[in-house]
Amino acid sequence: MIAITAALAAGSLTLTACGSRDDDGGSSNGDKTTVVIGVDAPLTGDLSALGLGIKNSADLAAKTANKKEYVKGVEFKIEALDDQAQPSVGQQNAQKFISNKDVLGVVGPLNSSVSQQMQKPFNDAGLTQVSPANTGTELTQGDGWKTGDSVRQFKTFFRTATTDEIQGAFAADYLYNQAKLKKVYLIDDQKTYGAGLAASFKANFTKFGGQIVGTDHINPDDRDFNAVVAKIKKTGAEALYYGGEYPAAGPLSQQLKDSGQNIPLMGGDGIYSGEFPKLNKKAEGDLATSVGKPVEQLDSAKAFIKDYEAAGYEDAYEAYGGLTYDATWSIIEAVKLAVEGNDGKVPSEGRKAVLDAMAKVKFDGVTGTISFDEFGDTTNHTMTAYKVKNNAWAPEFSGEPKLG
Template sequence: MIAITAALAAGSLTLTACGSRDDDGKSSSGDKTTVVIGVDAPLTGDLSALGLGIKNSADLAAKTANKKEYVKGVEFKIEALDDQAQPSVGQQNAQKFISDKEVLGVVGPLNSSVSQQMQKPFSDAGLTQVSPANTGTELTQGDGWKTGNSVRPFKTFFRTATTDEIQGAFAAEYLFSKAGKKKVYLIDDQKTYGAGLAASFKANFTKLGGQIVGTDHVNPDDRDFNAVVAKIKKTGADALYYGGEYPAAAPLSQQLKDSGQNIPLMGGDGIYSGEFPKLNKKAEGDLATSVGKPVEDLPSAKEFIANYKTAGYKDAYEAYGGLTYDATWSVIEAVKLAVEGNDGKVPADGRKAVLDAMAKVKFDGVTGTISFDEFGDTTNHMMTAYKVTGGAWKPEYSAAPNVS
């Protein structure tokens, strides 16, 4: 880890009233304190479709708060950094956010492996982090969660996405009981997210009586999967479960079908992207799970969807749009609580005040009621299974699995 100076750890957070700023950082009229919400996501590269959806949805939340003057005397500004889905870059970005005294909260990242390199610096600096997409259970409950000994490792980390423990259980239940698949070949991409999700799926699928007929690991940068596809064919699997993301999942699925195996590939929220069926000419019938109910079906999301369209973003809000808006709004709510508890002004120790307020945050968000438990996990455990039908993801089934 890069060392954090005492000054940064303390935050150097005295914020004086200053003019609000436009997109060029220039002061405009008004006597408002600028509060920056950092956003970390892959804005370039293979996963940029998801990352840009995160950036835009956070931007919309900040603009909405400013338009409503939701926190009197405060102008919110988004500062987005590209982590390229690389843990080392994410760690560098964390230091940039920490060194900017106006940053009182950070939304992101997309990848659990990136988050692992950001959590300790943020914790040392007392800077609140809310991820709309990280599902790695250990991020909030430590490695002991697998043996029932969950301990929160970093008090600054929160998320609006649920855990892979819950997602894996839901996927196994759906594939075994709803889709009727009993023999599954299991592959993961060896990254934190993919490996964790595959492990959770395996544990729950076998508990239900399902059979894992083979396992394998692939490189997330690979695009030629003919060797592993040949292995799958020999096992008689009636489904393939993939722990990983859509850039590799799409060609894996297509090569599976090209080999004559008419079985579905199923994955988690990492493959639930509009890019998956675009990259895969034989995606029909493939399955994915994602956090929450479909945003398009939620009455609570109508305003978000309409405002996103009106804002004219050229990129779709994608799988994490609603969760990102809620993650950003949770920081805004915490700032509001901190300001209201300090005679209408941003406290001198703004980061501590925001962090302290996060435990009290509760509001009706885009994806439902938003609040956090003692681990910083969302209290909303709703999941949805999707199937590619007619070249696009369509919701099949929603439930909140009971994970003991």
């Protein structure tokens, strides 16, 4: 659902407020060159809890790199823009990042539909984008992935989140083989993320032998779902699978339970937020999947969690905090490789050097080993199923999906 941008200028650079012109690229700030990493996410609106967690986690990565002087002679700076979860705003933000020649990479966005409007401008500008949240499979592999004909779409797009293909398969595997639920009603919000996730779930669930007893679409801006809830009640569904995000999933689940249907709602990482139980007084037993193992269980995440708390951010790191830190750090690693390959200076064609370095990036991150395959997808396919217990998400099971 999300993406990242940092790029250095090719050719001449204009004077900026953060320092004077540097002939090697970037802006000079004393004895250091400033490299900007853009962050695009919904910082206001219904999905702001996830967006602010992304912004803060990227900020923490930059501050950590600066404190460690991880890249000699480079000072990292975060520039965060609010896309309001709107594709048109994301497209405008992409142009703002592109026009700032100090930006060598961009982290984000949260939503796959927003990313669809950002990918081509970034690709045309040669500006690296790393999303911690975009899961739409077609973003990297094109629509041909459905028939086994995957083709990389944009050389500049990478992600630390895994794809809907993998997440949908994992959810189907968990619901059918572990929860032993065989009849599912399927709903999506018609957005890129939700529709793709629902399609992957359906394909795999039916291959396992599960039955889709009904399908529907909803408007994600609606909050009254009693009409569709009444339809579900007639089908004998044992669970509701929802492709979408928590602002609609919360009231949908509660109205489902209010109608007397004591069945779980299950969704993907778009509902895996601390906000979901707050919007749903009857969330107990609901399910979600999210990428990777819970960061709280990872030794590799201990420093991240401790440093995030110490930094005093007002908002939680939420579902994408660890993935965002790793996405940001992948750009920092690429900048490091570019600098080391250019006699210790940021190259004049910084964006090209960073993009070229992304294929070589591999490091032990917050969420595990970070590297990218030939499509720009993460090589880490581990997923976790969560259940709401005592009004909070609790991990149930982690693993890689069995394909139906």
